[in-house]
Amino acid sequence: MSYLLRVVLPDRPGSLGGVAAAIGAAGGDIVGVDVVEHRADGRAVDDFLVDLPSGKLPDALVSACRSVEGVAVEFVGHYSPGAHLHRDLEAVEAMTGDPDRTAEILVDLVPGVFRSGWALLVSLDDGKVKVERAAAGAPEADGYAAPWLPMPGPVRIGTGDGWAPDSWQDVVAVGTPLESGHRAIVFGRDGGPRILDSELARLTHLAALATVIRRDGVTGRDSG
Template sequence: MYLLRIVLPDQPGALGTVASALGKAGGDIVAVDVIERQSDGTAVDDFVVELPIGGRADMLVSACQSVEGVRVVWLSRFGAGGDLRRDLEAVEAMTDTPANAQKLLVDLAPAVFRADWAMLVRQPAGTDNAEVPFATRNAPDLPESQAPWLPLKKPIRLSVPESWEDYGWRNVAAAAVPVGGREQSLVVGRSGGPEILDSELARLAHLAALAETIQRAVTSGNDDD
């Protein structure tokens, strides 16, 4: 299973032409997502493609680039397989168990955003050390319990300190969005990339806000009782 991120002309028929080219190269398309439409008349799309045993990933790149105006910007193995959870499915899962909305947000974010890991990072006001209430199994450590991006006002791409590279942060493209106030954030990371786009940042922030709203509603209901 591979993740292909491509730039293609944002015009009728372009997506179908790419899909046909991938099919001819032996690729079985599992999912397609339009990630971002850009001002220059192009779009950024993610394809999750499965190859048969013996299939070569470079054939997928060649197939895409055989289509006029198409450029491959990323190719990597996709560890989440075909069990893809999208934004609405994540919201539905959080709504089903609202008391655990923040933990579910962490658990589901990697599959929703084609990332490798996610974590919830908290640093209460007046303290020097950050803590990680929830994290996926393969999330890196926080060196010296530091989260220099907190407090956080808005979604950001993280600039990873060079000193963190030996703690699992080497070549990581990561982003953080506030969850339930400036002292807490959801962080997602991709090992090696691709970079997290503005549209993905906006979706991530929206999903985090929904998780907070869902969990707060349960807390408020309990307070009323």
């Protein structure tokens, strides 16, 4: 079984190694580590993707991390089998390789880049959400009149104002516009962990790069 741990730890040399050693001692096999955020209070937020052998419970990972001084576990949850971690640079390289499909490629890679449960490429069609592409089991959205679209800028998507179907009720989600506010990329997690400001900023940066790569790709062909 694979698990995602979001760990808050002191932002100093040795802390990451201490957590990794504790996870290993508890029987966990670390598949990937991603530094999500450096905080002004001297702490960092890291995501660990960990495989556990049959019979081991995720509580053992939590206890192991907490045994390291100054470390707290913000979230632990099952991570989909077969899912992979990607880096922002990998997403940029993939988009550069196919400029006509930058938005679709980004949506496909977002779950691995952000360890999110799913992602959507949406547009506004006659006042309602049109799903152009969905990745990793996204909740229902097509045909709903969502108050967050059009999207003038990066947003946190709430579900308490009556628009959302039942499949959104335990979701934390954010979105950012593409070429215009009428087209956007959304990603979310079912049950957590919460989406940090740094993650939303990264999504916005990648979406802007998707637009630039697509435009430059088209311009390059036209000028040739």
